[in-house]
Amino acid sequence: MNGTAVADKFVMKCGGSTLAALPDAFFEDMAALKRRGKLPVIVHGGGPAISETLTKLGIETEFVNGLRKTNEAVLDVVEMVLAGQINKLIVRRIGHAGAQALGLSGLDGNLLVSEPVDNAHEVGLVGRVVEVNAALVEGVAELGYIPVIAPVGIGRDGMQRYNINADTAAGAVASQLGTERLVVVTDVPGIMKTIDGEKKVLPSVTVAEIEAMIAIGEIYGGMIPKVRAAIDCIQGRVREVVIVSGTEPRILSRVLEGEAIGTRIVRE
Template identity: 50%
Template sequence: MNALVIKCGGSTIDKLPTSFFTDLVELRNKGFHPIIVHGGGPNISSLLSSLNVETLFVNGLRKTTEPVLEVVEMVLSGSLNKHIVRKILKAGGKSMGLSGVDGRLLEAEPVANTNELGLVGEIIQVNIELLSMLLLQDYIPVISPVAVDKAGQHYNINADLAAAAIANELYAPLCMVSDVDGVLVNEKVIPAISENEIARLIEEKQITGGMIPKVQAAVISLHAGVKKVSILNGETPGALQTFVATEGTVGTTFYIEEVTSNHA
């Protein structure tokens, strides 16, 4: 199955042009099987603020209490998920929105530092049978990253890490769609970056905040056997088409081994 996992950042969704969704549908028509995993950080923060619910971040991950998780699920699995589904339908595609809780699509366990992060989980299993069934029916699944454990407790999952887990299970390329052109150092895009360089740039605080889980998810995916991982700007015309092209490079592409660069 020619699957392709596309993670759309929460700050990106409203900025994505109509052409992004028509490109998505065109890829499906060409025999690819796109899977969307989306975030929703800004929308969640906005609603939490209006409800006077405190929110904190630890290394780019949202600390999740029960009241926070209720809002997370409301925003991600409700309004944003269906917003993306409608965009795909308008572009002429078939789409189905679901959360990781539905059909136990994403099974999780608490993260190790649960005292710091609260109800944040990490994926331990992906229901590939359910996902494959949707793909074989020509649906473009749109997945919100809320997961469930064996006891039925639900968890907030970082969308980058959820997308990586799905890509790992399918051995599919992973495309992280953002509102920036890639990993930036000194305001310049790094076209290629290695695991060692990522560690150095995080230590030097040149990669910070929400970009940290993105690059970490990229490295996890590469080690799990994912053949291609990139971060790109969803507003760039034809970015998705370029990404899936055999030699297409756009944004920042990740590698395990050291790559030649001039940003030291």
């Protein structure tokens, strides 16, 4: 995974349900950034939509340590929902905002070469990314399109598919593109902490501090998977992850302009 830094590009990760619920202004800000020469590379998830479709089809699903247990039947639905439904919804919304996007899955052009995770005997066809075809991402960007990547991986044999965690996929893509900072767009303004009886957003926090806050209950409930997902993005060259709310006006522009907004998660 030896890539070169890509100037004027940044990687953004967002859950499929969050992206679908974002206001038009978010995508308009993205289109404005592109016109100014700042091009996002989007890696998206879609867990809730996958679960809903599996339920409709009567296919049982379960999670093991946060990873969806995946067999071929589940994988068919994962690919259909991620690479089809959600990926193309994002492409349409970007197009409606005045920019052009190209939807890709990790299978296309061996974009996300993957191998089984260590506990594959428990979770089945779940993979981790070992190679990213950065040249494909760069080529799409050079043609003027915003790359929108669905995290379905392909094995070295060119046939076996893998269900990839969107956060780890985003971290791998960002690292391969030489990006030190990754933007995670969520439905919360950042990591919250009660200070003097008032909930406030922490401007910066380390991975060790997050684990300590979880242990004593300062981070709890639905926020735990959000911050653990952000931590998963910190790999390779990625040194910090910025968690922001997609409903904030011009949020992407403000992050890239260096405004202290949301929460920065740093390695140490």
